[in-house]
Amino acid sequence: MKHIGAVQTDVTTDDFDNEPAPWDLVDIEDEMPLIQAEIELLDVQISLLDRPATETDTRRLRRAHRKVLAARLVLANRDGVAFSDVA
Structure with missing residues (x-):
């Protein structure tokens, strides 16, 4: 049986992969x-x-959904990317 191994020797994490970089945190x-x-x-x-949704629950759901859409729109407009790229 033929052994299948990694071509590169360092396929595990490096010291650089332990924590996010400063630009990642930004x-x-x-x-x-x-x-x-x-x-x-x-x-x-x-x-x-x-449980079935009451009228209040429906409002909460719509409000939360609109909040997500608004946050995506702000992020997309600020970065200058297409709206579908943010999702």
Whole structure:
């Protein structure tokens, strides 16, 4: 049987892969409003999994969804990328 191995010797993580770089932290900080809006939307969706939605729940869901869309729009407009690239 033929042994299949890695062509490169260093295929594991380097010392540079242990922590995010400063520019990565800046990118994460820039995307934090979108991340928080998506978490809020997920919380609302999870709360609606085991019960029927009331009118208040429907409003919460729509509000959270609009918040995600607004955060994506701000991020897309600031970076100058297509809206589909942000999702």
